[in-house]
Amino acid sequence: MTLMKAVTFRDFGGPEMLQLTEVARPEPGPSDVLIRIHAAGICYHDVLSRAGKIPRDKPGQILGHEIAGEIAAVGSNVSPDRIGERVVIYQRLFCGQCPYCLAGRQDLCRNSRVLGENGGGGYAEFTCVPAQNAIQMPDGLDMTTAALAVCPIGTSVRAALGVAKIGPGDKVLVTGSGGGLGLHQIQVAKSVNAHVIAVTSSDEKVDVIKQAGADEVIISPDLKFSREVWRLTAKQGVDVVLENVVTNTFGESLRSTAQNAKVVVLGNIGTRPVEVDPGLLIVRRIRIAGSGNATYADVRRSLHLLATGAVKPFIGRVLPFPDVGQGHALMEQKAVVGRVVLSGW
Numbered sequence: 001m002t003l004m005k006a007v008t009f010r011d012f013g014g015p016e017m018l019q020l021t022e023v024a025r026p027e028p029g030p031s032d033v034l035i036r037i038h039a040a041g042i043c044y045h046d047v048l049s050r051a052g053k054i055p056r057d058k059p060g061q062i063l064g065h066e067i068a069g070e071i072a073a074v075g076s077n078v079s080p081d082r083i084g085e086r087v088v089i090y091q092r093l094f095c096g097q098c099p100y101c102l103a104g105r106q107d108l109c110r111n112s113r114v115l116g117e118n119g120g121g122g123y124a125e126f127t128c129v130p131a132q133n134a135i136q137m138p139d140g141l142d143m144t145t146a147a148l149a150v151c152p153i154g155t156s157v158r159a160a161l162g163v164a165k166i167g168p169g170d171k172v173l174v175t176g177s178g179g180g181l182g183l184h185q186i187q188v189a190k191s192v193n194a195h196v197i198a199v200t201s202s203d204e205k206v207d208v209i210k211q212a213g214a215d216e217v218i219i220s221p222d223l224k225f226s227r228e229v230w231r232l233t234a235k236q237g238v239d240v241v242l243e244n245v246v247t248n249t250f251g252e253s254l255r256s257t258a259q260n261a262k263v264v265v266l267g268n269i270g271t272r273p274v275e276v277d278p279g280l281l282i283v284r285r286i287r288i289a290g291s292g293n294a295t296y297a298d299v300r301r302s303l304h305l306l307a308t309g310a311v312k313p314f315i316g317r318v319l320p321f322p323d324v325g326q327g328h329a330l331m332e333q334k335a336v337v338g339r340v341v342l343s344g345w
């Protein structure tokens with residue numbers, strides 16, 4: 001048995017539960033590839049898993065699903081030409097055979113699970129995944145940047161371009177715009193020449209929101225921002241809202257819309273129901289849609305946006321893998337703007 005370094009958590013609890021250990025290196029099955037992990041992003045999902053807030057999680061597993069690396073070995077059904085390929089890992093282990101997968105909507109596959117939920121995650125030297133999950137990255141893209149292609153960028157591409165279908169000249173409102181999703185959604189929307197109005201509740205993150213490319217920033221401590229949106233759009237409203245907050249913002253988001261607008265829901269900050277005015281939906285023909293995850297095609301598009309510099313991910317800190325606990329603590333204390341990425345042992 002070959003061993004590898006990994007970080008696991010010994011029990012549900014605080015960041016101190018994460019510990020460096022050695023575990024058996026996984027062996028690729030016939031249709032798998034073994035990946036030497038170069039960089040792994042820390043997702044808030046991992047923080048919730050470690051704290052015991054995600055059903056079905058078990059202590060001892062290797063968390064992390066935002067992975068970039070290099071194919072080190074392949075199973076017998078996979079071409080050995082792939083050894084050495086630089087890849088990111090599509091985070092859902094999808095079936096590839098259901099109507100959703102066949103239509104390219106791997107994000108809807110019901111026979112899928114997220115990497116890291118049952119082990120095999122990114123806080124390790126190696127992982128094994130089905131070869132179809134290893135997506136080649138463009139030359140010249142660094143591993144630390146590429147690690148974010150799947151989760152924060154891919155999720156933004158799905159919502160902005162896949163669900164909302166934002167195009168040139170569309171007016172787009174982004175709520176929670178200073179957060180990890182918001183900052184990347186602004187860049188994705190700008191990549192297709194949309195006009196972006198960003199909402200934030202304090203002046204703390206205005207600079208970084210402008211850096212992301214927002215055309216206008218509304219600072220709205222009381223979250224009554226629709227009047228200002230109305231003024232900025234000459235009483236036309238916005239064509240798309242990317243709603244990362246929802247709690248205490250949804251009503252104002254609906255009031256900010258143009259005729260036939262799309263309101264895409266990604267956030268669920270307060271995890272409780274919100275009120276909707278059906279009259280407003282009818283009069284303005286507003287379409288409300290949920291969005292989450294990314295398709296395989298979205299990830300390829302994210303890699304392209306990163307490689308061309310159209311999207312520059314906000315990376316607040318790069319830490320060596322054994323310091324993942326410090327990364328979790330920084331995220332829990334909101335002591336870092338942008339993502340924390342692990343690289344090096």
Ligand SMILES: [Zn+2]
Binds near residue numbers: 042044045065066151
């Ligand atoms: Zn993630």
Ligand SMILES: [Zn+2]
Binds near residue numbers: 097098101110
């Ligand atoms: Zn499927």
